[in-house]
Amino acid sequence: xxxxxxxxxxxxxxxxxxxxxxxxxxxxxxxxxxxxxxxxxxxxxxxxxxxxxxxxxxxxxxxxxxxxxxxxxxxxxxxxxxxxxxxxxxxxxxxxxxxxxxxxxxxxxxxxxxxxxxxxxxxxxxxxxxxxxxxxxxxxxxxxxxxxxxxxxxxxxxxxxxxxxxxxxxxxxxxxxxxxxxxxxxxxxxxxxxxxxxxxxxxxxxxxxxxxxxxxxxxxxxxxxxxxxxxxxxxxxxxxxxxxxxxxxxxxxxxxxxxxxxxxxxxxxxxxxxxxxxxxxxxxxxxxxxxxxxxxxxxxxxxxxxxxxxxxxxxxxxxxxxxxxxxxxxxxxxxxxxxxxxxxxxxxxxxxxxxxxxxxxxxxxxxxxxxxxxxxxxxxxx
Amino acid sequence: xxxxxxxxxxxxxxxxxxxxxxxxxxxxxxxxxxxxxxxxxxxxxxxxxxxxxxxxxxxxxxxxxxxxxxxxxxxxxxxxxxxxxxxxxxxxxxxxxxxxxxxxxxxxxxxxxxxxxxxxxxxxxxxxxxxxxxxxxxxxxxxxxxxxxxxxxxxxxxxxxxxxxxxxxxxxxxxxxxxxxxxxxxxxxxxxxxxxxxxxxxxxxxxxxxxxxxxxxxxxxxxxxxxxxxxxxxxxxxxxxxx
Numbered sequence: 001x002x003x004x005x006x007x008x009x010x011x012x013x014x015x016x017x018x019x020x021x022x023x024x025x026x027x028x029x030x031x032x033x034x035x036x037x038x039x040x041x042x043x044x045x046x047x048x049x050x051x052x053x054x055x056x057x058x059x060x061x062x063x064x065x066x067x068x069x070x071x072x073x074x075x076x077x078x079x080x081x082x083x084x085x086x087x088x089x090x091x092x093x094x095x096x097x098x099x100x101x102x103x104x105x106x107x108x109x110x111x112x113x114x115x116x117x118x119x120x121x122x123x124x125x126x127x128x129x130x131x132x133x134x135x136x137x138x139x140x141x142x143x144x145x146x147x148x149x150x151x152x153x154x155x156x157x158x159x160x161x162x163x164x165x166x167x168x169x170x171x172x173x174x175x176x177x178x179x180x181x182x183x184x185x186x187x188x189x190x191x192x193x194x195x196x197x198x199x200x201x202x203x204x205x206x207x208x209x210x211x212x213x214x215x216x217x218x219x220x221x222x223x224x225x226x227x228x229x230x231x232x233x234x235x236x237x238x239x240x241x242x243x244x245x246x247x248x249x250x251x252x253x254x255x256x257x258x259x260x261x262x263x264x265x266x267x268x269x270x271x272x273x274x275x276x277x278x279x280x281x282x283x284x285x286x287x288x289x290x291x292x293x294x295x296x297x298x299x300x301x302x303x304x305x306x307x308x309x310x311x312x313x314x315x316x317x318x319x320x321x322x323x324x325x326x327x328x329x330x331x332x333x334x335x336x337x338x339x340x341x342x343x344x345x346x347x348x349x350x351x352x353x354x355x356x357x358x359x360x361x362x363x364x365x366x367x368x369x370x371x372x373x374x375x376x377x378x379x380x381x382x
Numbered sequence: 383x384x385x386x387x388x389x390x391x392x393x394x395x396x397x398x399x400x401x402x403x404x405x406x407x408x409x410x411x412x413x414x415x416x417x418x419x420x421x422x423x424x425x426x427x428x429x430x431x432x433x434x435x436x437x438x439x440x441x442x443x444x445x446x447x448x449x450x451x452x453x454x455x456x457x458x459x460x461x462x463x464x465x466x467x468x469x470x471x472x473x474x475x476x477x478x479x480x481x482x483x484x485x486x487x488x489x490x491x492x493x494x495x496x497x498x499x500x501x502x503x504x505x506x507x508x509x510x511x512x513x514x515x516x517x518x519x520x521x522x523x524x525x526x527x528x529x530x531x532x533x534x535x536x537x538x539x540x541x542x543x544x545x546x547x548x549x550x551x552x553x554x555x556x557x558x559x560x561x562x563x564x565x566x567x568x569x570x571x572x573x574x575x576x577x578x579x580x581x582x583x584x585x586x587x588x589x590x591x592x593x594x595x596x597x598x599x600x601x602x603x604x605x606x607x608x609x610x611x612x613x614x615x616x617x618x619x620x621x622x623x624x625x
């Protein structure tokens with residue numbers, strides 16, 4: 001239940017039984033033939049798996065490397081989030097729950113949860129910080145169209161972390177019939193493991209695809225890290241391979257300004273949302289406000305397995321700023337005809353900062369598409 | 383430590399540490415449970431959340447809670463319990479925190495999001511200092527876990543209902559069932575909290591065999607609503623609860 005010293009189950013006593021129930025159910029169903037069959041079916045026919053591993057020729061030439069993009073942006077909903085929501089919604093169904101709740105920042109996970117809930121006939125309530133609710137009205141409406149109830153959270157900093165707080169409060173009251181469908185590799189055990197497993201489909205596909213294309217392992221894999229679900233999803237099947245793995249956090253306006261979300265680069269060990277990990281906090285242990293131009297990276301902590309992989313040295317972690325991400329966003333759009341999510345643009349921006357990548361075979365997890373970010377980029381370019 | 387005790391919860395530093403001290407001195411409580419404001423209080427309802435956020439935005443520091451305890455115990459001898467989420471303690475350094483809590487006179491510490499499975503090191507440090515631990519139990523806690531909680535706790539803090547802190551119309555059937563069950567399993571005294579806010583709640587719970595009841599949000603509401611008059615209202619309210 002831990003990754004080295006990280007992870008754990010730091011929750012009020014009332015949440016222990018539902019977490020134990022979930023752990024037991026997950027152990028049972030993950031190897032259940034019927035569950036696996038249904039999950040595979042929906043991943044293929046509903047979500048659109050497998051996604052291509054695409055050789056980005058033009059950008060490769062420009063950067064002096066052989067660059068492949070794992071096209072999670074092509075999935076239903078436009079991001080990797082659906083891998084996890086279909087998996088967990090199905091798990092909820094197998095557990096006999098008729099309702100799911102979830103948190104969302106910009107709305108990607110909320111939309112993916114609403115989609116999976118509609119698919120499987122589950123009632124769905126999404127918690128969203130009031131600030132996000134106001135600036136992401138289109139995603140709010142998208143969730144509502146999909147049949148979800150969206151609740152604006154007015155407490156605390158009124159962003160993603162507060163939405164998670166509110167979802168946990170709901171769950172403490174509703175767990176008998178409700179599954180908490182958490183959106184990243186965060187939270188108390190067993191959530192980080194469950195979400196990692198459902199997202200590992202990314203890395204497993206990549207492994208097959210790169211062997212077909214190159215007949216060898218890649219040199220490097222790069223992914224952006226907020227909570228860290230797309231990164232762990234592509235890294236996990238490669239942990240035992242001789243492959244450099246690099247996670248890229250949101251440097252915001254620069255680490256020195258304090259306006260960023262780079263909890264591995266600048267945070268300290270702490271406990272929030274049921275887990276021991278790295279968090280951005282003051283010296284009294286209060287969680288501080290964060291910033292990133294990519295809403296999906298705007299979280300003051302990181303999944304406990306990343307904390308472990310950082311400390312063990314197996315994965316390297318770096319960060320890029322908002323500006324660098326926007327530059328990479330525009331560059332990929334122009335050169336390859338693919339508009340990446342600003343989150344994924346962080347991984348792309350890193351490619352220009354590491355001289356050692358030259359001449360290597362590199363895979364970037366293109367975790368989502370960037371249509372949702374156009375107005376933000378338009379604003380930033382003014 | 384408790385026997386038909388009225389335990390009053392107060393958020394430290396709301397609206398200021400001096401006021402918290404005044405509220406304590408005027409309240410007719412047997413024991414005080416002083417909460418350290420936290421930025422992300424997942425077990426608390428709106429009332430206590432707001433109190434915590436206001437305390438933090440007006441500059442509350444964790445050390446203020448030790449100041450409050452020391453000043454209080456210079457003039458009063460009622461028992462104090464410290465309540466916190468785990469991160470402020472962890473960040474402080476477990477040993478340093480416990481040393482300060484002990485040094486300022488707290489009798490026991492309750493960490494809301496630290497179930498006993500995760501409490502090992504913290505529990506040992508508390509024991510070395512001779513300061514008690516209070517663990518939560520809930521209506522859905524298994525008998526096996528209840529037994530362990532009973533063994534480790536100074537007294538048991540039984541959460542009366544599903545959900546978070548906050549006022550409720552009545553004490554639910556679930557609470558009485560949980561209390562009955564806990565009384566059968568546990569040897570230590572049991573205090574009931576969450577959603578206890580009225581005179582008849584307190585009476586009913588004592589009648590059902592609770593050794594203590596914790597009233598929190600209802601008192602915090604008075605602070606929120608009564609401004610300058612708050613300590614008088616708290617005195618009146620707690621006296622009514624007590625007799």
